Amino acid sequence: MQTSSRLLKWLISGPPLLFLLIFFVAPSLIMVFTSFRLPGEFGGLAPINILPGEVAGDSGLTIETYQFFFSDFIYTEIFLKSFAVATFTTLICIAMAYPLALLIARSRKKFRNLMIMLVVLPFASNFLVRIYAWMIILGPESGFSHFINGILAFLGIAPVTLLFSPFAVLIGMVYVHLPFMILPLYTNLEKHDPILLDAAQDLGANSWQRFWYVTWPQSLPGIFSGSALVFIPVLGMFAIPDILGGTGDIMIGNLIKDQFLGTRDWPFGSTLSIMLTLAVLGTAGLFSWFARTRNPV
Amino acid sequence: MNPKLNAEWVGFTLHWYKALLNNHEMLLAARNSLIIAISASFLATTLGTMAGLAIHRYKLKVLPILAFTPVAMPEILLGVSLLLFFLQVLNLTLGMLSIIIAHTTFCIGFVAIIVRARLQGMDESIFEAARDLGATPWQTFHQITLPLIRPAVIAGALMSFTLSIDDFVITFFTKGAGEPILPIQIYTMIKVAVTPEVNAISTLLMLLTLTLIIIATRFDTSMLKGESK
Numbered sequence: 001m002q003t004s005s006r007l008l009k010w011l012i013s014g015p016p017l018l019f020l021l022i023f024f025v026a027p028s029l030i031m032v033f034t035s036f037r038l039p040g041e042f043g044g045l046a047p048i049n050i051l052p053g054e055v056a057g058d059s060g061l062t063i064e065t066y067q068f069f070f071s072d073f074i075y076t077e078i079f080l081k082s083f084a085v086a087t088f089t090t091l092i093c094i095a096m097a098y099p100l101a102l103l104i105a106r107s108r109k110k111f112r113n114l115m116i117m118l119v120v121l122p123f124a125s126n127f128l129v130r131i132y133a134w135m136i137i138l139g140p141e142s143g144f145s146h147f148i149n150g151i152l153a154f155l156g157i158a159p160v161t162l163l164f165s166p167f168a169v170l171i172g173m174v175y176v177h178l179p180f181m182i183l184p185l186y187t188n189l190e191k192h193d194p195i196l197l198d199a200a201q202d203l204g205a206n207s208w209q210r211f212w213y214v215t216w217p218q219s220l221p222g223i224f225s226g227s228a229l230v231f232i233p234v235l236g237m238f239a240i241p242d243i244l245g246g247t248g249d250i251m252i253g254n255l256i257k258d259q260f261l262g263t264r265d266w267p268f269g270s271t272l273s274i275m276l277t278l279a280v281l282g283t284a285g286l287f288s289w290f291a292r293t294r295n296p297v
Numbered sequence: 298m299n300p301k302l303n304a305e306w307v308g309f310t311l312h313w314y315k316a317l318l319n320n321h322e323m324l325l326a327a328r329n330s331l332i333i334a335i336s337a338s339f340l341a342t343t344l345g346t347m348a349g350l351a352i353h354r355y356k357l358k359v360l361p362i363l364a365f366t367p368v369a370m371p372e373i374l375l376g377v378s379l380l381l382f383f384l385q386v387l388n389l390t391l392g393m394l395s396i397i398i399a400h401t402t403f404c405i406g407f408v409a410i411i412v413r414a415r416l417q418g419m420d421e422s423i424f425e426a427a428r429d430l431g432a433t434p435w436q437t438f439h440q441i442t443l444p445l446i447r448p449a450v451i452a453g454a455l456m457s458f459t460l461s462i463d464d465f466v467i468t469f470f471t472k473g474a475g476e477p478i479l480p481i482q483i484y485t486m487i488k489v490a491v492t493p494e495v496n497a498i499s500t501l502l503m504l505l506t507l508t509l510i511i512i513a514t515r516f517d518t519s520m521l522k523g524e525s526k
Binding site: 005008009012013015016017019020021023024025026027028030031034123124125126127128129131132135228232233235236237238239243253256257260261266269270273276277280284 | 345347438480510
């Protein structure tokens with residue numbers, strides 16, 4: 001390689017590389033390091049003494065926070081609950097997004113762009129304002145609450161409170177993340193060759209068989225990338241359970257937030273963040289493995 | 298009536314827009330959010346365009362991972378790790394600067410993705426032709442590459458702006474105690490008591506974002522036209 005083009009390579013890749021090394025890699029390493037330290041008496045961190053001649057056990061580094069995580073089942077329980085919320089949200093999103101994405105992909109081009117515009121339109125409004133809108137819709141005085149409780153009363157069931165419940169959290173999660181399922185699914189479905197469906201029909205497949213043996217297997221990569229885009233952010237979400245959920249509906253994100261801005265136990269907060277990172281990496285690996293092995297040629 | 302759920306329909310009014318004009322805290326927050334969004338999108342667009350170009354042109358291993366991971370992971374992880382980094386290592390007082398840096402970090406990946414996608418759709422022979430005709434790398438970049446990727450750069454800048462002004466989670470962790478920031482103001486109001494001023498300011502913001510989206514789609518169409526030529 002010529003000197004000038006090698007220089008160019010470093011000129012354009014150097015600045016972003018340096019920025020991300022300082023503000024992404026270094027902070028991540030600091031987080032790992034913090035998870036092995038002890039909390040300070042008044043929040044923050046206890047001082048570390050890594051001086052020559054010091055006993056290793058007194059260095060201020062410890063795995064105590066990790067032991068603490070596994071000693072109390074409540075933390076594992078909150079992790080499992082967060083996985084359950086993420087799983088349900090993803091499944092509901094698939095069920096709701098699939099018919100819509102199929103409809104958009106099979107519409108005429110003029111309507112397609114309009115419908116995609118409508119799918120992304122909610123992004124124009126602030127995320128918190130959209131969540132706040134659900135607070136009003138699900139509130140005890142809302143028409144929706146009266147309607148649901150009217151039906152329940154008719155069936156002889158006691159009225160329910162919709163807001164500040166796991167149900168409200170799930171609605172908020174699905175509402176916010178639905179476009180992230182629709183868009184990759186639509187991009188996938190739009191590329192399908194309609195000739196395959198014609199061929200299946202000519203060979204005597206009914207509409208259900210055409211869907212199950214032709215469209216569905218081809219759309220799996222779209223489902224997997226959409227699922228990753230929904231599952232991972234939901235796993236780390238704290239604003240929705242914070243606003244729409246009750247006191248019992250906290251997720252991993254709320255737990256982490258409390259360690260940093262409530263009790264100020266940085267080491268345990270870091271430990272929880274590391275556990276969340278591992279959970280995310282595991283899930284991402286699983287999704288990409290599925291996408292690779294199930295990818296039809 | 299619960300002050301958090303005050304949505305009783307009584308009619309139309311412009312009262313809350315007038316009230317907004319007298320709400321200094323809210324206006325200050327909007328101003329701060331705009332400053333942050335403009336600075337962060339400028340930085341992220343510059344660095345993200347470089348990253349997108351570098352990732353497309355050279356077989357890099359580390360840079361793609363560093364640029365794309367912050368986009369894919371839950372925001373709370375970036376927020377928390379930057380909080381620890383700013384306080385422990387840099388000894389920085391949290392405020393506007395820390396928020397701008399934090400927003401830049403996650404926007405770089407989005408810009409890089411858009412710029413790289415644009416480059417992937419282009420005919421490599423254009424660059425070879427420029428080289429064959431004796432253009433230096435700098436001339437090729439300035440006269441060929443940059444005009445070709447301009448729509449993607451503008452789209453990336455607008456996307457960064459929108460992401461920054463709407464971001465709650467990362468802002469929440471890197472904000473410090475000082476200046477009011479819009480999403481944080483909205484969050485506090487939702488937690489305490491909401492007045493329709495929130496709706497008024499979010500309507501104004503929505504108009505701003507919509508305008509930007511319309512500008513972006515216009516660039517997008519000219520981008521498509523350029524390709525079909």
